[in-house]
Amino acid sequence: MAFLTNSAMADQQSDALVTKTPFDEVSKSFEVMSQKTKDCKDITRIDVAVWSEEDGQDDLKWYNTTDVINGQAKVKVNLADYGNRAGSYITHVYTTYSDGRVSGTALESLKISPKAPQVSVKNGALQLSTDINAPSNGTIKYAVWSEENDQDDLRWYDDSGKGITRIDLNNHKGYGRYFVHTYLAQDGKLTAINGQDIIIDKQDISYQIVQTSDKTYDVLINDVPEYITSITVPVWSTVNNQDDLKWYKATKVGDNSYKATIQLSNHGFDTGTYGVHIYGDNSITNSFEALSGTPGFHVDQISGLENPDVGISNVNTANGSFKVNVTEKAMSKRVSKLKVQVTSKSNPQKTKTYEAGTSSYGKISQSIDLKSINNQADTFSVVATVIYSDNSTATFNLSDQNYKPSATPSPRITTYINETNTYPVGQCTWAVKSLAPWIPNWLGNAGGWAVNARAKGFRVGTTPRVGSIVVWPHDGNGYGHVAYVTDVSSNTRIQVKESNYAGKQYIGNFRGWFNPLDSFWGGDVSYIYPD
Structure with missing residues (x-):
């Protein structure tokens, strides 16, 4: 680093005026300027060294420019270059003139202090947000406790250094007022920065149940407080008690809003009354708790149920393969299994039964290999039996399928057919x-x-x-x-x-x-x- 002294010049040339702007809290930056004065040579360049004094010059960074406008050279120093850390920042400025002379100036240290965080409740936790981190030789600490029972749940937390520190409400207790005090731990001392509080009240949710089709209902849950981290909706038909009870995980669709979509197919298309309750995970009480009961909804009737689509695809006669597919329709019963019996028409004793379960919602597919039944050309009958979730069945006689293996092609070049095999035996x-x-x-x-x-x-x-x-x-x-x-x-x-x-x-x-x-x-x- 150049010495902060001015060279003695015969003409007693004066130096440029070196200044810096105040620290901008919004952009988290400041500017350093060197301005030509009346009696100094033209400025050709400035070099600016900036570092925090907390740990020597371990974070020293240089800024320079050769852009000189109206006799002024200027650089911008961003706190982000130093991890957005608080501290005392030293600035040395070296101005180069048109005659090659360099003058050095030490500016007054810039003191940037830690800030109190913004306190909110988000996704089940206290969220402490700050854009100024601790100095390199210090730590920002938060003391957090609830007003209930004085400070019996007081806990200390270190700032994450990433702008957001999450405080698990499970570590504290109850609703009401929470206190957040911010401190700087540095050089063996704990210095108070700020004290804040936030009130977390127990809140009631609201809901609405909407029929969206003849087989689906939406449960819309609104006004969900931030300390509720998830919503689950149990639904059941009152027919046969709760044998069809299903827990639906609600999806977050907006701030403080969730939605659960109820498929009547999950309940065997029962008619009658359906029960609906609403539960949530509470980060304050650390419990899965009932948030609300509802009157549920009533299904009067469902238009006539249909058979599922049952058919054959991917037919390869030469390879003797095909697939049997079952696809539920909107108004068909739930399909749980598929059995396919394939029988040789030339020899009925050659038969094989395949069985498949559901591979995806509402669909079953079973691959058939005719060669495993008869490796000769043949015709086969195909009977599919669909087993529903209530163990009732339906049988479908599908179209016959053929296996016609490709014939070995006749040789085009016959010159060598009758010659004796002279290759070594066994090779x-x-x-x-x-x-x-x-x-x-x-x-x-x-x-x-x-x-x-x-x-x-x-x-x-x-x-x-x-x-x-x-x-x-x-x-x-x-x-x-x-x-x-x-x-x-x-x-x-x-x-x-x-x-x-x-x-x-x-x-x-x-x-x-x-x-x-x-x-x-x-x-x-x-x-x-x-x-």
Whole structure:
């Protein structure tokens, strides 16, 4: 840092006038200015060093500018640069003139004091808000207690240093007047800053029950005090006591307002009287308490109930797969389960029953795999049984479904069909030549089959097909691996026959359904097609 002295000049040149503005409480800033005087050289630059004196110069920051307007250079110092901390701030200003001379000026220290917080109740807590934090070597402390029983619940809290400090009302007791005294703990001393109080009265809520459709009601709760942190609404039909009791968590929809939406479908579409109570979590009493009873509401009638929609989707005849879907309608009973019986028409002894529960509100979906019943081409009957929440059932005869596996394509290149398999017995190449005689001998190691087969005129691609040859160029410890594709569900789900898999040097389906693109198998794959 430059010394705060002026260079002796032959012409006895005077220095600029250096000043600063008062601290602005709103913007939390002040400005430092160097103004050219009559007898001084033009100002070309100012450098301003500012730091708090509490811990030496550990927070020193420099501000500078070369912008000089009407002979004045000015910088703005924001308290945010110092964590919005209270304290004594030292300011040194260095003015550079057009002849290169620098003058230094030490301004009077700026004292910024801690402020009393704004006190309010918010989301179940006393909220103390301040925009000035403690000095770097001090702590702002709050003494809080309720008027009830004098100071028997007095507790001390440290300011969070983040602008808002929350005081849990559970640590205190009762309604009425609360006191908040603010202190600065610094240099072993506790200095009072301010004393405040706030009154927290017990408040009554208001409510309204509104029918929004023939199957929904809204419970609107208003005037909810800030010390209530959540609202819960129990609802039940008076039919069969409270066997359908459901607790609805109300959603906050505005300041001091909540809403709970009641679905009659949650209560079996009962008619008659419904009971409604309102409960809340009270941060003052630290309890879940009844806030209000209500007359409830009455349901006279609900228009005729309907069967749910039951149908079939995602049909894949070649793969033998489809889905049975059940979707509740607005006026259907609650569906709890779905059973689907699928029977082979060529052999009724081959049958399978699937069972599914609800996967999302009002919907059930069950996937069917016909190959697990009969792996040959066949036609199947499909019967869906819907089980309602009251254990009554409804049966739906759905359309027959077919499994027609894709036929293995005829080879386009037949030159190599009758040649003797010369690949080493037990190797993956031997197995594929045995299963697909149209592939030639002498294609080299498995890893090079795709490239070499393309050179001989075979089509090569990246889409799996039944009857094609899958090539993993990076599997098999660097030699690659090949297999014969026997079934395809998607690009990431196939079945193959092969040899030399996991040490098994005979032909078989060792993997079942698997993902050929999985990095475990080498990742990158190609397919050689016969046609």
